[in-house]
Structure formats: structure tokens, C-alpha cells
Amino acid sequence: MESYAAGAKFDCLLFDIDDTLYPLSLGLNQACRDNIQEYMLNKLHIEESQVPKMCLDLYKEHGTTMAGLKVSGYDFDYDDFHACVHGRLPYEMLKPDPVLRQLLISLPQRKIIFTNSDKTHAATVLKKLGLEGCFDAIICFETLNPPTEQDDIDSGRRGILCKPSLESMEAVIEIAKLDAKRTVFFDDSARNIAAGKAAGFHTVVVGSSSLVSGADVALESIHNIKEALPELWVEADGEHVDAVLRAAAVETTVLA
Numbered sequence: 001m002e003s004y005a006a007g008a009k010f011d012c013l014l015f016d017i018d019d020t021l022y023p024l025s026l027g028l029n030q031a032c033r034d035n036i037q038e039y040m041l042n043k044l045h046i047e048e049s050q051v052p053k054m055c056l057d058l059y060k061e062h063g064t065t066m067a068g069l070k071v072s073g074y075d076f077d078y079d080d081f082h083a084c085v086h087g088r089l090p091y092e093m094l095k096p097d098p099v100l101r102q103l104l105i106s107l108p109q110r111k112i113i114f115t116n117s118d119k120t121h122a123a124t125v126l127k128k129l130g131l132e133g134c135f136d137a138i139i140c141f142e143t144l145n146p147p148t149e150q151d152d153i154d155s156g157r158r159g160i161l162c163k164p165s166l167e168s169m170e171a172v173i174e175i176a177k178l179d180a181k182r183t184v185f186f187d188d189s190a191r192n193i194a195a196g197k198a199a200g201f202h203t204v205v206v207g208s209s210s211l212v213s214g215a216d217v218a219l220e221s222i223h224n225i226k227e228a229l230p231e232l233w234v235e236a237d238g239e240h241v242d243a244v245l246r247a248a249a250v251e252t253t254v255l256a
Contacts, residue, residue: 012183015111018188037051043084095128097129112138118141144172163192169195170199184232186204190212190214204219
């Protein structure tokens with residue numbers, strides 16, 4: 001676990017959800033991948049032998065398999081895709097995390113979720129983890145990809161905006177009115193971390209004991225945040241923030 005240089009001051013914390021607020025070992029990532037491949041096979045009628053490689057190749061090239069499918073010309077409804085891919089995930093694997101909840105509540109900075117997933121999935125995960133009210137806003141698929149009148153005309157041609165594109169990082173900065181140099185970005189993906197660093201964020205890779213390209217800090221678990229980043233609990237005058245500073249939950253807003 002690496003540590004920041006002392007004395008940095010931040011006013012916003014940007015968190016990924018999946019495999020960041022809970023560990024990869026719970027298996028939701030693999031279940032999501034399986035559901036995507038099933039969607040490709042049964043809904044888009046892609047040849048079964050081609051699905052696994054195509055799923056991975058599109059993910060690598062376009063940020064998400066969904067984005068790659070859209071760019072490749074496949075026509076499908078976003079809500080239907082999300083319902084099929086996320087709606088059948090083993091959410092029962094997620095349990096309330098009171099330790100993480102207290103850590104988040106005790107942090108004085110503005111806290112925002114930044115996820116490629118849809119708003120229903122984001123809300124479900126936060127509820128299962130017992131983290132409702134811990135974040136000031138959620139930036140999700142619908143935020144970055146709002147429906148427009150051009151959708152019917154451009155169906156299949158308009159790309160999906162998502163991590164790890166630099167454009168998605170710049171969009172978040174604009175939507176949430178962030179000062180990138182005063183924002184800490186937490187994510188489990190090495191390529192998302194690299195994009196976050198390119199956008200000017202201070203970056204924390206989660207789920208790794210070693211740094212990846214562009215990461216300022218590596219956390220094996222999000223629970224290690226206070227040991228690695230104690231300065232987040234120090235105000236400008238050097239006084240430590242009381243652990244119950246934000247004990248009252250805030251209402252989380254999905255930005256659109």
C-alpha cells in the first residue's frame with residue numbers, strides 16, 4: 001500500500017462502484033460478463049463460437065462491450081441491455097459494510113459515484129452495501145448518455161460515452177463542476193486510472209497492492225483508505241475532522 005505525499009488538499013472524491021466499493025472476489029464481475037455473452041448470443045444472435053473473443057475484444061477497444069456493440073452497428077435498447085446484464089446479477093453476494101459506511105460518512109469532501117453502469121444497478125449496489133446517503137451524486141450511464149431526438153436517426157452510429165475515454169473524464173469534470181487537481185479518483189481499472197491521471201485527477205487504484213501506470217496510490221482494499229490517505233481527514237487548518245462530522249445521511253442525486 002503506497003502513500004500520498006503529505007499536505008495535499010482535496011475537495012472532491014470520485015468513486016467507481018464495481019470491484020472498488022466491494023472486492024472482485026465476490027464474483028459479480030464474472031456474472032456480468034456471462035450475462036453480456038448470453039445477451040450477445042440470445043438477443044443479438046451472434047454466432048456462439050465468436051461471442052467470448054468478440055466480447056473481450058470489444059471491451060478492450062471501446063471501454064465496454066456494450067459500447068463496442070453499438071459502434072459495430074448492433075441495434076438494441078439500452079434499458080433492455082442493462083436489465084438483462086445487471087438485472088440477473090447475484091446481488092445477494094453483497095452485504096452491508098458498516099466499516100466503509102463510517103469511513104465515507106467521516107470524510108468531509110464532496111463524494112461522487114462515477115460508474116459506467118446504469119442508475120438502477122448503481123442504486124441497487126449502494127443499497128445492498130448499506131451505503132445509501134453516503135454520496136452526494138451519482139454520475140452513471142444515463143448521465144453521460146442522455147437520450148436525444150437524434151437517437152432514432154443516429155441509432156447504431158452514435159457512440160456511447162464511457163470510461164476509460166478521456167472524453168468521459170472531461171464530461172464528469174464539467175457535469176460535476178470539479179477542479180481536477182483537487183479531486184481524488186478511486187477505481188479498480190488500470191486503464192481508467194491512466195485516463196483519470198491524464199484528466200488531471202489524483203488517482204487511487206483499488207484492489208491492488210502495487211501501483212499501475214498513472215496511479216498515485218494503490219489500495220488492496222477500499223477499507224485501507226484512512227491508513228493510506230490520512231490527509232483526507234485533515235482540514236486546511238490542520239485539525240482532524242471528527243469521525244461523526246457527517247453522521248446524518250445526505251440525499252444522493254443522480255446527475256443528468
